[in-house]
Amino acid sequence: MSVEALYKVILYPFINESLASLTAMTNLVGEAGDAFVDNVDDFRFKGYAVCSEVTGGLDGVIMMHHYPETAIAIGNSVCEHMFEEKYQFTEINEDLSNALAEWGNTIVGRSTDLHGRYSLDYKFSSPYFVHDVNDMDKYLVGVKEVITVPISVNGVGRYYFNLLIRNVEYQSIGVKREASTGIANPHSKVLPSESKILLVDDSAMIRKALKRYLSQLGYSNVIEANDGAVAVTMVQQEQPDFMIMDVVMGEMNGDQALANIRANGSNVPVVMLSSVTDKALIERCQSYGISGFIFKPIQADTGAEIIKDYLKIAQ
CATH class of the missing domain: 3.40.1550.10 (CheC-like)
Structure with missing residues (x-):
């Protein structure tokens, strides 16, 4: 080649x-x-x-x-x-x-x-x-x-x-770049401001940023987990009203954590967050029941507005 x-x-x-x-x-x-x-x-x-x-x-x-x-x-x-x-x-x-x-x-x-x-x-x-x-x-x-x-x-x-x-050993194949966006939250009822929100991401920086965006939107009851395995336990113990969860993490990835959360009987609304936009992964998460999928990166100038669009629950 x-x-x-x-x-x-x-x-x-x-x-x-x-x-x-x-x-x-x-x-x-x-x-x-x-x-x-x-x-x-x-x-x-x-x-x-x-x-x-x-x-x-x-x-x-x-x-x-x-x-x-x-x-x-x-x-x-x-x-x-x-x-x-x-x-x-x-x-x-x-x-x-x-x-x-x-x-x-x-x-x-x-x-x-x-x-x-x-x-x-x-x-x-x-x-x-x-x-x-x-x-x-x-x-x-x-x-x-x-x-x-x-x-x-x-x-x-x-x-x-x-x-x-x-x-x-491989012979060349052309590759074209595709833009990645996000999958919207299909619900319409705004998440109440007193709701308990669980942030799950192995990046302390991302958790800090998300917490700041949520604060700008009036949400202060925010708890955090740094891994999918921790999130599974916290859902049982803390009973959050809403979750935002990364996909690729250390001990347990977000899609695995989501499967466990659903298997444990929780229907907490979950929005997935990741730079990985693989179609099979997204479909797998959707099969477990999610309320949208945010594709990274998100930044200070748009972060609060993006998050706001996803803070919705079923009527």
């Missing part, structure tokens, strides 16, 4: 989605440069990366790769755009790690979902993060070729997409 074909098939959806998410989540503007082949022996870790393993017809790793200063600037911008507050962190701390993880997860989730809509002979792992230069050597074992695409961010610097290739 040629560099051009690999760029179009594997990298293009990631790059396109990263540029769209950069604008949506930070108000920054980026531009992709030309793809080129890196020398494997000269390839060096820049300091921070979001990675996903590629298996099947292509064996390798796709990496969204930053210098620390670029990661810090983008992380600050993600925080500012989500909370409408000025952030000026100078090193990657917990807040910036959460912000960068949310940005990276959104990009990888949307991109891998797009790939999954086609009959392609490769799959992607869940995203993970590399912070330690000493960890890089193990990712280069067996790598025969590195394809790199630089992304220039106006006023900030650069980050890079690298495709580390161990083996390729």
Whole structure:
């Protein structure tokens, strides 16, 4: 498979989605440069990366790769755009790690979902993060070729997409980017302001943002869970009136938690929230009974309005 074909098939959806998410989540503007082949022996870790393993017809790793200063600037911008507050962190701390993880997860989730809509002979792992230069050597074992695409961010610097290739067997298929929206709540009765709302997301940043949007709408009785398994227990113990729940989490994903909640006899209205827009996943959640599906990202300027549209229950 040629560099051009690999760029179009594997990298293009990631790059396109990263540029769209950069604008949506930070108000920054980026531009992709030309793809080129890196020398494997000269390839060096820049300091921070979001990675996903590629298996099947292509064996390798796709990496969204930053210098620390670029990661810090983008992380600050993600925080500012989500909370409408000025952030000026100078090193990657917990807040910036959460912000960068949310940005990276959104990009990888949307991109891998797009790939999954086609009959392609490769799959992607869940995203993970590399912070330690000493960890890089193990990712280069067996790598025969590195394809790199630089992304220039106006006023900030650069980050890079690298495709580390161990083996390729697949022949190219064109891929087109599709826009993702959301699935509306079909109900019409507004959720009473005194209702108890359970937020379920493994990202503390997302929970903080959602809680802020709910507060802006007059909802103050909000409880939180950081995993699907915790949510199952809290539904039984706390009897929430409404839930907003992420899909991809640690111990138990949101769709599994939803199945358990329904099996336990609860009919609490649930709105799902995720960057993963896989049709089969959405249909599975709908089969358990949901009151809508919000596709990330959501931001400070639109977050409260988006959430408001979903805070409805059956008459």
